Amino acid sequence: MPATPPAQVRYSAVAMALHWLIALAVLLLLGSGMTMTRMAPGLLSFDLYQWHKALGITVLALTLLRIIWRLTHRPPPLPDSMPRLERLAAHLGHAGLYALLLVLPLTGWAMVSASPLNIPTTWFNLFLIPHLPTPETLEARKALESGLEELHGIGGWLMLALVGVHVAAALRHALILRDGIFSRMVPARAPTLRQLAWAILPVLAIAAAFAFRGPALEQADRTAALTDAAPASAADSWIIDPARSRLGFRGTQMGAPFEGEFRRFTAEIVFDPDRPDSGHVLAVVDTGSAHTGDSQKDTALPQADWFDVGAFPEARFEAGSFRRTGPDSYEAIGSLTIRGMQRPVALPFTLADEGDATRATGRVQLIRTEFGVGQGQFATGDWVALEADVTVDLVARRAR
Known part of the structure; x- marks a missing residue:
């Protein structure tokens, strides 16, 4: 013994x-x-x-x-x-x-x-x-x-x-x-x-x-993410108002700030502010729709050094986890894919009631080279800063 x-x-x-x-x-x-x-x-x-x-x-x-x-x-x-x-x-x-x-x-x-x-x-x-x-x-x-x-x-x-x-x-x-x-x-x-x-x-x-x-x-x-994100009811689904919504970006070139927007994107949103942990979002962005108003930038962005639209026409953000961070503020935790490179991203946002709809605004800073955006001479921050902000301003109403 x-x-x-x-x-x-x-x-x-x-x-x-x-x-x-x-x-x-x-x-x-x-x-x-x-x-x-x-x-x-x-x-x-x-x-x-x-x-x-x-x-x-x-x-x-x-x-x-x-x-x-x-x-x-x-x-x-x-x-x-x-x-x-x-x-x-x-x-x-x-x-x-x-x-x-x-x-x-x-x-x-x-x-x-x-x-x-x-x-x-x-x-x-x-x-x-x-x-x-x-x-x-x-x-x-x-x-x-x-x-x-x-x-x-x-x-x-x-x-x-x-x-x-x-x-x-x-x-x-x-x-x-x-x-x-x-x-x-x-x-x-x-x-x-x-x-x-x-x-x-x-x-x-x-x-x-x-x-x-x-x-x-x-x-x-992917199967588990979609299954876990199944809506609890139809009332949790939202429809975006494209005319009142904007998906923007901001950067700095040679010390001078610039900004632009993606003119074409879709989003499937299932979200209940009272039960944020059961939400799910899938946003698909047409990278070829990037527009800054500057002809030089707008010509360069679709090229292989930047978004390489011919090979990667879409960027995707998918979140299957949300958490409340304040009375009207939340955080969407998911993954962002650009140029075929997927990285985890947490997007903080706030909600505001606009009577007939709800507005969601948020901003997240990305390091563009983490997604392969900016090749060759643009792979460093000498010409264009590595930090880029993505801004979200979505207006949506509940599906009926």
Whole structure:
């Protein structure tokens, strides 16, 4: 029978709870990280990234609590019978795990904060998590994001390796040596082999499911988004008034601001301000309809260096997730596709009642090169600024 250590050499109930919560969260983070990085960009992959970020912040908070608890509640010592090298390995392994439990969430948080896409992070859609301070210039932010992304990836593989060693060592103590080491981190009654299996296998199954469902999730991405966005009633559908609506853009060329509009676009809108989480929007823009009033710009925009209308006649914005940010303000979270390049985008907007209709106004800043807009000599910001604003001014009425 496995040895059951006395109470004075066991971890406290709080330490045990924090340990197992963090362990489960780390396995889910590793699995979701391997899944989302293999998925094609889309609504489902965007949601998985948001879930991954929220869980990472949770792990950071739990780890800080675990460290505080450990500093104020002395952990049980390792038994004198353990060989010196094993003691050293145990201490180094735990130090490595604690370091990664802090570094990985922080590098992920900093990476998201530095991203030119400026996608907001929420804690499971309950509240916003502020971005960390980052450099002001675009070039510095992109360089910082790239470095943090590489560091985060390396840290993830190191975490996977350390978790594997940690689990292997725990199983060795529980099933082979039966020396009571493993029992210090479980409730007072020592687990039987069957109880141990029932405790570990579901956790491994969840992690494996996240790790190997990437291709299936890719195929289900669009179907799931459309299914989830099904309108609750016909009253949630809206019809745009084209004569009163405008889809504009703003940029800067050689320090001089300019603006224009897309003259042809369609939008399918299903949205209830009282139930924003059930909404769905699909907007299709004719990129060949871009118009600035400047003949030089209007001639250049459809060409291959810019929108390449011949190869990519349409741009698409699809949102299947909305959230309220104020009394009359909301945020549409989805993906934008331009020139065949899809990126996550969060569009903030406000609603105003105009009697016979409702007006939605919003603005989002994009980095045009993230979508391949501006090739060759225009791929830098020397001639035309990389930042471009898209402005939305839609007037719509409920479908009858």
